[in-house]
Amino acid sequence: MTPPLDMSRRQFLTAASVTAAAALLAGCAPGTTPGSNAQTLQFWHLLSGGDGVTMSQLLDTANAAQDAYRIRPTVLAWGTPYYTKLAMAGAGGRAPDVAIMHATRTVGWAPGGLLDTWDLDRLASLGVDSTTFPKPIWEKGFVGENMYSIALDAHPFVAMFNTDVCDAAGVLDSDGRLQPTTSPEEFLDQLRAIGGQAEGHALSYGYLGDGAQMWRLFYTFYSQHGGAMELPAGGKAVIDKDAAVESLSLMRTLLDGEIALAQADYGSAVAEFATGKSGMLFTGVWELRTMQNAGIPFDATMIPTLYGTPAVYADSHSFVLPHQANADDEKRDLTYRFVADMLKGSFGWAEAGHIPAFLPVTESADYADLIPQAHYAEAAQQVVYDPTAWFTGSGSNFQGEFGAAVQGVLLSGDDPAAAVDRFEARVNTLLRQPNPADPEGTFAS
Incomplete structure (x- = not known):
C-alpha cells in the first residue's frame, strides 16, 4: 500500500493501523445545509449529562446567531472510547472539522500528525490572542512552538x-x-x-x-x-x-x-x-x-x-483541529469563526460551573455576580496540569x-x-x- 502524495510517512503509518476500524466511523458527508447557504461543520465532543445539555444550548445559540455555518455535533463516550475514535477518524481521513479534547492530551497527538495547528494571526483577527486568556491556560495550548488547542475553560x-x-x-x-x-x-x-x-x-x-x-x-x-x-x-x-x-x-x-x-x-x-x-x-x-x-x-x-x-489541579476542554489532508479553506475559516463565537459566548458555560478561558467573559460584571463561580475564578491563574508526556492527561x-x-x-x-x-x-x-x-x-x- 503506497502513501498518497499528500500524506507523510508518519501519518500513513498511523493511518495504516486503524484504517479498517476508521471506516466504521464514516458519517454524513459535510456540506451545505439543505435550503440555505450555510456550511455544515462537523463537531465532535465527549460532553454528556449536564455539560452535554449546556453544550447543546451553546451550539443552538451559535447556530441561531448567524447564517454562515451550521454545527452538526456528534457526541461520543467520555474517555478512551472517544479518544480512540477521534484518532481513528483523523488517521483515516474522516476527521470532523473541529473537536473537543482535554488540553492535557494534545501533547501525545501532535507528534503523530493527528492534529493540525492553529494559525495565531487568524485567531488574533477574530479577537482571540494571549491577552484574552490567563497565561497558564494560553500556554497549555502549545506543543513546542505551535498551538494545537484553544481552551474553552478550566475545570x-x-x-x-x-x-x-x-x-x-x-x-x-x-x-x-x-x-x-x-x-x-x-x-x-x-x-x-x-x-x-x-x-x-x-x-x-x-x-x-x-x-x-x-x-x-x-x-x-x-x-x-x-x-x-x-x-x-x-x-x-x-x-x-x-x-x-x-x-x-x-x-x-x-x-x-x-x-x-x-x-x-x-x-x-x-x-x-x-x-x-x-x-x-x-x-x-x-x-x-x-x-x-x-x-x-x-x-x-x-x-x-x-x-x-x-x-490547583485542573484540565481544560479545548478546541482542536483533527488533521485533514486537504482542508477546505472556506470551512476552515468558518471553523475559526465558530470557535471565536463559542469563546465569546461562553457565559452559559460558566453557569454550568466551569471557568471560561476567555477573559472578557470572566472579567465582566455579569460574571462577578455569578455565585459561587466568581468565588473560585482565581483558580484560572493558578492551574496546574498533568506533567507533560505522551501518556498523561484526562482519560489516560x-x-x-x-x-x-x-x-x-x-x-x-x-x-x-x-x-x-x-x-x-x-x-x-x-x-x-x-x-x-x-x-x-x-x-x-
Missing part, C-alpha cells in the same frame, strides 16, 4: 462547603466566605471544627478505585510545594520525593474516619455532601449543578494553599497507574515513601516506551 478541583454547617462551626468570615488557612495544621483544625457541627463528616472525599480522584488532590498539594513533576521523554521521572510523601501523608490524615470517611468512593462522597450531611466536599466544578439541584446551602472556593504556592492510563501505586497508603496505611517509589517505577517504564501515535519518532514529550 479545577475545588472545595465546596455547606454554609449552614460552616457558619455553625464558626469558620466563616463576615462576608460568609470560608476563613483562609495557610498550613496543614490550620486546615485540619478548621475541619475538626466543621466536623463538630456536621451530621456526618467534616469532609467528603471519594477515592476508592478512582485514580483520577487521588491524583487531583495529590497533585494540588504536591504543586503547592512550588515544584513541578518532570517526565522527560526517554529519561527518568523527576519527582520531589519529600513533597510527594508529605502530600500523601496529609491525604491519609484527612481520611481518619472522623474528618473524612476512611473508605469512600466518588459517588458516596458526592451523595453525603448533597444530602447536607457533611460540611465540605473536594470535587470538580462539574458537580456545581448537582449541588444546586440538591437545594443545599453551599458555596465554593479554592482548595486552600497549605504549602506556600497557590496551585497515567492517573490509574498513580491510583494503583498509592491507594494502599489511603486505604490501609501503607508507607507513603514506598508508594512514591512504586509510582516512579511505573512512570519510568512508560517513559521508556515510544509514543504509539508517533511512528517515526522514538519518544515524544
Whole structure:
C-alpha cells in the first residue's frame, strides 16, 4: 500500500493501523445545509449529562446567531472510547472539522500528525490572542512552538462547603466566605471544627478505585510545594520525593474516619455532601449543578494553599483541529469563526460551573455576580496540569497507574515513601516506551 502524495510517512503509518476500524466511523458527508447557504461543520465532543445539555444550548445559540455555518455535533463516550475514535477518524481521513479534547492530551497527538495547528494571526483577527486568556491556560495550548488547542475553560478541583454547617462551626468570615488557612495544621483544625457541627463528616472525599480522584488532590498539594513533576521523554521521572510523601501523608490524615470517611468512593462522597450531611466536599466544578439541584446551602472556593504556592489541579476542554489532508479553506475559516463565537459566548458555560478561558467573559460584571463561580475564578491563574508526556492527561492510563501505586497508603496505611517509589517505577517504564501515535519518532514529550 503506497502513501498518497499528500500524506507523510508518519501519518500513513498511523493511518495504516486503524484504517479498517476508521471506516466504521464514516458519517454524513459535510456540506451545505439543505435550503440555505450555510456550511455544515462537523463537531465532535465527549460532553454528556449536564455539560452535554449546556453544550447543546451553546451550539443552538451559535447556530441561531448567524447564517454562515451550521454545527452538526456528534457526541461520543467520555474517555478512551472517544479518544480512540477521534484518532481513528483523523488517521483515516474522516476527521470532523473541529473537536473537543482535554488540553492535557494534545501533547501525545501532535507528534503523530493527528492534529493540525492553529494559525495565531487568524485567531488574533477574530479577537482571540494571549491577552484574552490567563497565561497558564494560553500556554497549555502549545506543543513546542505551535498551538494545537484553544481552551474553552478550566475545570479545577475545588472545595465546596455547606454554609449552614460552616457558619455553625464558626469558620466563616463576615462576608460568609470560608476563613483562609495557610498550613496543614490550620486546615485540619478548621475541619475538626466543621466536623463538630456536621451530621456526618467534616469532609467528603471519594477515592476508592478512582485514580483520577487521588491524583487531583495529590497533585494540588504536591504543586503547592512550588515544584513541578518532570517526565522527560526517554529519561527518568523527576519527582520531589519529600513533597510527594508529605502530600500523601496529609491525604491519609484527612481520611481518619472522623474528618473524612476512611473508605469512600466518588459517588458516596458526592451523595453525603448533597444530602447536607457533611460540611465540605473536594470535587470538580462539574458537580456545581448537582449541588444546586440538591437545594443545599453551599458555596465554593479554592482548595486552600497549605504549602506556600497557590496551585490547583485542573484540565481544560479545548478546541482542536483533527488533521485533514486537504482542508477546505472556506470551512476552515468558518471553523475559526465558530470557535471565536463559542469563546465569546461562553457565559452559559460558566453557569454550568466551569471557568471560561476567555477573559472578557470572566472579567465582566455579569460574571462577578455569578455565585459561587466568581468565588473560585482565581483558580484560572493558578492551574496546574498533568506533567507533560505522551501518556498523561484526562482519560489516560497515567492517573490509574498513580491510583494503583498509592491507594494502599489511603486505604490501609501503607508507607507513603514506598508508594512514591512504586509510582516512579511505573512512570519510568512508560517513559521508556515510544509514543504509539508517533511512528517515526522514538519518544515524544
